Structures are given as structure tokens and as C-alpha cells.
Amino acid sequence: MPRQAYVNGRYTAHNDAAVHIEDRGYQFADGVYEVVPVYNGILVDEEPHLDRLERSLRELQIDMPMSRAAMKLVSRELMQRNSLSRGFVYMQITRGVAPRDHKFPAQATPALVMTTRQMKPHSAEVLEKGVKVITLRDIRWERCDIKSVSLLPNILGKQAAAEAGAYEAWQLDDDGNITEGTSANAWIVTDSDTVVTRNANSAILNGITRIALLDLIRAEGFQLEERAFSLEEAQAAREAFVTSSSSFVMPVTQIDDNPVGNGHPGLLTMKLRERYVDYMNGLKEAG
Numbered sequence: 091m092p093r094q095a096y097v098n099g100r101y102t103a104h105n106d107a108a109v110h111i112e113d114r115g116y117q118f119a120d121g122v123y124e125v126v127p128v129y130n131g132i133l134v135d136e137e138p139h140l141d142r143l144e145r146s147l148r149e150l151q152i153d154m155p156m157s158r159a160a161m162k163l164v165s166r167e168l169m170q171r172n173s174l175s176r177g178f179v180y181m182q183i184t185r186g187v188a189p190r191d192h193k194f195p196a197q198a199t200p201a202l203v204m205t206t207r208q209m210k211p212h213s214a215e216v217l218e219k220g221v222k223v224i225t226l227r228d229i230r231w232e233r234c235d236i237k238s239v240s241l242l243p244n245i246l247g248k249q250a251a252a253e254a255g256a257y258e259a260w261q262l263d264d265d266g267n268i269t270e271g272t273s274a275n276a277w278i279v280t281d282s283d284t285v286v287t288r289n290a291n292s293a294i295l296n297g298i299t300r301i302a303l304l305d306l307i308r309a310e311g312f313q314l315e316e317r318a319f320s321l322e323e324a325q326a327a328r329e330a331f332v333t334s335s336s337s338f339v340m341p342v343t344q345i346d347d348n349p350v351g352n353g354h355p356g357l358l359t360m361k362l363r364e365r366y367v368d369y370m371n372g373l374k375e376a377g
């Protein structure tokens with residue numbers, strides 16, 4: 091069966107899947123999304139992802155297009171149709187179709203699109219070497235906590251990273267502190283082995299991988315600080331890494347032109363990656 095997508099109540103061939111030209115997602119980026127990783131055929135942290143989806147929608151006064159239980163059923167149906175065991179389910183909800191006008195339409199039915207994508211395991215080489223990040227100014231809006239499809243600054247940042255041969259771009263706020271990457275949260279490990287990541291407020295997206303890793307770090311009893319950290323502190327850090335649904339825990343070994351620590355993936359970073367992978371391996375299908 092060709093790859094399938096789900097569009098507003100129908101399963102359809104991915105290549106033919108389409109939305110209306112007056113969908114407000116297309117015209118205004120008036121919508122939100124989620125990316126739920128799939129590992130060993132299991133949706134990782136599905137509940138927190140759906141919690142965040144519902145929160146993003148609430149903040150924008152968009153209704154859920156269907157019940158949470160129905161969203162779960164569609165995710166599973168799509169995974170089955172696409173034989174997905176490793177990758178992710180993408181879900182996007184917009185305010186719906188209406189004649190173009192900035193203010194909310196009086197009546198619009200939220201539009202829902204769901205797709206899946208397979209993902210290859212990270213290569214041994216990437217994990218042995220770690221990745222480079224560049225830094226640039228954070229030019230995003232003041233509600234980065236909403237997982238909005240309005241991602242222009244993020245894609246410009248990621249493009250700049252790609253052009254510099256880097257994996258990610260870490261964004262700097264007006265105080266010279268790192269907020270996060272363009273599609274991943276930023277972390278460092280200090281000389282005193284304290285794991286540091288930006289506290290979750292409206293300056294960052296509170297990553298679901300971030301939340302899961304915070305729990306694992308606390309369970310292991312490692313020192314942890316959720317606070318802002320500067321570029322200078324990151325450059326002087328012993329280790330650095332990023333987290334996201336597609337990166338899991340990815341060691342960062344270069345920030346701009348400077349090696350992080352000894353230039354190799356950090357020991358604590360790799361231990362945390364292992365713990366996170368163990369955590370995913372231990373997950374079971376709910377119910």
C-alpha cells in the first residue's frame with residue numbers, strides 16, 4: 091500500500107493529500123503541530139505530547155478537532171497502514187478554512203492533518219564525533235512555548251546552520267543567553283558536573299524529550315540547574331548536547347569555531363543518551 095496520510099477525516103495516499111488554499115495554516119501559519127516519536131513501534135510519551143498539543147491549541151483559542159481518544163486511534167491506524175516502527179507521527183491542526191481575514195473567523199472547523207515518517211537510527215559516526223552548533227540571534231516572538239507552525243526564524247536558523255556545516259543553531263536572547271536550538275533544546279554540563287538547561291518559560295518550547303530527561307537526571311541523582319546560561323558559559327562548558335524527539339540526546343562537540351571540552355562527546359552526555367534509549371526501550375503500548 092502506498093504511504094498514507096490522514097486529512098480531515100479521510101485516509102488518503104500521501105502524495106495526493108492536500109488542504110484548501112484558504113486554510114488559515116497555509117495563509118497565516120494559524121495553527122499548531124506535534125511530532126510524536128515512534129520507537130520499537132511504540133509512541134513515545136504520547137500523553138505529554140497530546141497535553142502540549144492541547145495547551146498550544148488553548149493558547150490560540152482553537153478547538154481540538156476530535157477527542158484525544160480519536161487522535162490516538164488515528165495515530166495507530168496510520169502507523170499500521172504505513173508499517174511504521176521507527177520514526178514519528180506528525181500532527182498539525184489549524185484554525186480551519188475561511189475567507190482571508192486576519193481576525194478569527196466567526197465559524198471555522200479546525201483542520202487536522204496527520205502523517206508519518208520513517209527515521210533511520212543515528213549513525214555511529216555522528217555519535218562518535220558529536221555535532222557542531224552555530225549561534226545566532228533569537229529573532230522569534232515572545233510565545234515560543236506555543237508549538238506553532240509559524241517557524242520562519244527557525245527555518246532561517248536551521249538553514250544558516252546547514253550552510254555552516256552545523257547540525258543546529260543555538261539562539262541567543264538580548265542578554266547573551268542561549269534560549270534553545272531551532273528544533274531542539276540546548277544543554278551544557280559545567281566543570282563541576284552540573285547539568286544546565288534553560289528554565290521553561292515562554293522563551294523556549296518545553297521539549298517533551300527535555301521533560302523526560304529531567305526526570306531521568308533527577309532519578310540518577312545528578313546535579314541539575316534549570317536556568318539561563320550565557321554563550322561564554324557554554325563555550326567554557328565541559329560538555330554540551332541537544333535534545334529533541336528526533337535527536338534524542340545528541341552530543342555537541344563544537345560551538346561556532348570552539349571545541350566543547352576536549353572536543354569529544356561528553357561522558358555524562360553519552361550516559362544520559364543511554365538512559366534515554368533504555369527508557370524508550372522500556373516503554374510498552376498503553377492499555
Ligand code: PLP
Nearest residue numbers: 273274275295297298299334335
Ligand atoms: N525547541 C524547539 C524550538 C523545537 O522545535 C523542538 C522540537 O521540535 C524542541 C525544542 C524539542 O522538543 P521535543 O523534545 O518535544 O521534540
